[in-house]
Amino acid sequence: MPPISLYLSTRTPQPEDSKYFDGIFVPYRETVGRVYPEHRNHPYVTFSVLGDTIGLQQHPERAAVAVTGEKALIHENPYDGFAWSWVCPLEPTHRTHLLALLQEVPQDTVVILEDLQFPNERYCACPRCTHDRAHRGPTDLQTWRIRVIQEWWQDIQRVRKGKYAWTLHPDPYALETRFGVDLESLEVDLEFLHFPIYCTSYGLTYWMEILVPAILQRFAQYRVLLELYAEEPPIAGLWKALFVLTKYRPDGIVLYDSRQRYQDLARALVKDRDLQKKVLAIADPVFQDLVERIRSWV
Ligand SMILES: [Zn+2]
Incomplete structure (x- = not known):
């Protein structure tokens, strides 16, 4: 057998950590939006794509919006109870910024993509997404979400051909229908899938x-x-x-x-x-x- x-995911890597683990994950970009440029040459970096708690405080207009009108903001959306704030997947300024950050990462580094998905099945109904759906012609929300994430993935591949892994919601059966992540349709070649199974006590x-x-x-x-x-x-x-x-x-x-x-x-x-x-x-x-x-x- x-x-x-065994891997360690840490914001504060210490030289001795690598004696004990098979790999160390360090953040390059966190869900709050903080970037650690000094980490980008590490063998494994985590990279939040659509989380941006800090950025959305200044630019709430960039947030994803639920079909019932609430923004996907931490502390302001008791219905969804998010642990961080979510950017609308079609927001162009954010996308340009993120793709530029990715270009800086060496090809041998495994970029572990986080939050490359819709917040959940109630998103996104902002004016930009509503317009996009109408412009593409009739389609249901699920199919449209999958297409939007496909395009994100294609953009990521275009700016950086390198190693990738993907952090996913620990939902075995509804990644496609709730979050727009259809791995089979993406033809992805991933180092691994990564699922957080979190509890504060176990x-x-x-x-x-x-x-x-x-x-x-x-x-x-x-x-x-x-x-x-x-x-x-x-x-x-x-x-x-x-x-x-x-x-x-x-x-x-x-x-x-x-x-x-x-x-x-x-x-x-x-x-x-x-x-x-x-x-x-x-x-x-x-x-x-x-x-x-x-x-x-x-
Ligand atoms: Zn949107």
């Missing part, structure tokens, strides 16, 4: 037992990396979540962690007898390989 690769994990196998089954033709949020949850919860992911054998596990909490995962195994007993009792050779690997970090 091949071991599962106290309950039954929902992961449903979601994780469904994602792996649906996207079996791709390499699939699953990401855990590691900055906040208790260490026992993180160990539980690590096992749930391992059980279903993704190609890789990513820890989102800018606080080097991954070292607490290792320390707890040595110090916390109760946790050690629970973790070592799990009879799964691939998981135990992972346990051994993490324990060696102390």
